[in-house]
Amino acid sequence: DTAVSQTPKYLVTQMGNDKSIKCEQNLGHDTMYWYKQDSKKFLKIMFSYNNKELIINETVPNRFSPKSPDKAHLNLHINSLELGDSAVYFCASSQLGGANYGYTFGSGTRLTVV
Amino acid sequence: DAKTTQPPSMDCAEGRAANLPCNHSTISGNEYVYWYRQIHSQGPQYIIHGLKNNETNEMASLIITEDRKSSTLILPHATLRDTAVYYCIVRVDWNAGNMLTFGGGTRLMVKP
Numbered sequence: 141d142t143a144v145s146q147t148p149k150y151l152v153t154q155m156g157n158d159k160s161i162k163c164e165q166n167l168g169h170d171t172m173y174w175y176k177q178d179s180k181k182f183l184k185i186m187f188s189y190n191n192k193e194l195i196i197n198e199t200v201p202n203r204f205s206p207k208s209p210d211k212a213h214l215n216l217h218i219n220s221l222e223l224g225d226s227a228v229y230f231c232a233s234s235q236l237g238g239a240n241y242g243y244t245f246g247s248g249t250r251l252t253v254v
Numbered sequence: 255d256a257k258t259t260q261p262p263s264m265d266c267a268e269g270r271a272a273n274l275p276c277n278h279s280t281i282s283g284n285e286y287v288y289w290y291r292q293i294h295s296q297g298p299q300y301i302i303h304g305l306k307n308n309e310t311n312e313m314a315s316l317i318i319t320e321d322r323k324s325s326t327l328i329l330p331h332a333t334l335r336d337t338a339v340y341y342c343i344v345r346v347d348w349n350a351g352n353m354l355t356f357g358g359g360t361r362l363m364v365k366p
Contacts, residue, residue, distance in 0.1 A: 144297075173353060181339070183298065183356040196353055230297050232354075242288055243354055245297030 163231030
């Protein structure tokens with residue numbers, strides 16, 4: 141009964157491929173996020189969705205396209221993968237206006253582009 | 255959101271209290287202080303948050319100075335499993351556009 145689950149946990153792929161990372165939360169939260177943690181360990185927000193609508197899109201290449209089929213899911217599709225896309229990607233969720241417990245993060249997807 | 259300043263690293267002996275400082279001198283009146291930690295290879299984990307008053311939960315205590323320009327996270331009896339990067343973040347709550355922004359954090363090493 142993991143709160144925020146991401147699949148796959150590890151992903152190794154070649155440059156130029158297209159891949160997707162899936163995220164699901166069972167907390168009933170209305171907002172979901174994607175963060176990227178690079179080799180220097182800095183965590184950077186990429187996208188934020190509230191009730192299936194995009195509310196934040198930081199400076200991210202348009203090869204990255206988030207999709208939220210419902211408020212419990214936020215998937216990340218990446219086209220034409222590049223070496224620099226190698227990182228750990230974290231999904232998170234939160235409830236705006238609800239219990240003030242901040243964000244719940246998934247365990248991450250380690251993407252390696254070779 | 256106001257910026258925070260934390261020491262890049264700290265050591266603590268196992269069983270002792272770990273006191274992690276954070277400066278947030280430009281904090282505004284409606285910004286909360288949040289603490290998260292990231293244990294190696296895991297996602298960040300919420301620890302505690304506060305606005306003005308000191309807070310305590312099963313994980314830690316948060317001491318906020320009266321002028322709110324700094325705070326201290328206290329782990330009362332640090333264990334080896336508390337070795338992690340600790341992030342102090344200030345942000346306005348209940349704002350859909352105001353996401354959690356992480357800085358460099360403090361790498362806490364708990365030693366036997």
